[in-house]
Amino acid sequence: MEPVVVIDFETTGLSPDHGARATEIAAVLVRNGQVVDRYQSLMNAGQRIPPFIQSLTGITNSMIRTAPPAAQVMAEVADFVGDYPLVAHNASFDRKFWQAELARIGYQAQRTFVCSMLVARRVLPGAPNHKLGTLATYARLPATGRHHRALADAEMAAHLTLFLERRLAEQFRLGAVSYELLQRIQRASRSRLSECAQEYSPVPQR
C-alpha cells in the first residue's frame, strides 16, 4: 500500500459541534509495512476536561495547562500529514475534530479518510466486537502503550491497518492492497466483498 498517515485524537467530548475540543493528537506515517515516523502532542485549547474523560485518558487539566496552544499543534500536525491519505479508527469521529480544529486556524481540512473500524467489520466479521483494543487482542497486534492515549492508539490503528491489509491480500490472493481498495471495502456490502476485491486482484479467483 502507498504511504498513509494514521491519526488519533483525544478530546474533551464526543462532538465539536457541541463545544468539545481536542486535548491530544498523534499521527504516524506508515510506509512499506511499518511505522516510520511519528508526531504526538498534547494541546491546550483552553477548555476543562470532564472528570470521566480524565479517568478514561489519563490526560488531566494540569497536563493541558502547560501544553502548547492548540493552534500551534494543529499547524504542526497538518505539516506532518501533508498530502498523505489518512486513516483513523471510527474515522467519522476523528474527521470531525480534524476539520473543526483546522478550521479554527483557517486551514483547508477536507480530506479523505479510511476507517479501520469499517474495514475490520468487513474483513474480521468474527471478532468479538470492533473496538480498537479488542481487535488488537484478537489480531495479536504488538503492544503500543496505554490505551486511550493518542500515540498508543494511532500506532495500534496503524498495526491494525497493516494486519487488515495482509488479511485482505491472503483472503483474495491480491498482489497488493491499495488505499483505494480499502476505501471500497469499507463501503462494500458483505455479499459484494469478494467481487469488490477481485476488481483489484492481479490473480484470478478460484
Added chain:
DNA sequence: TGCCAGGCCCTCTTTAGGGCCTT
C-alpha cells in the same frame, strides 16, 4: 457540574429502529 452526536451497519428493513464506536 452535567449534559451533549452522528455516521454507519444490520435486519424482525427500505414509509425504521436500534446497536456500534469514538472521547
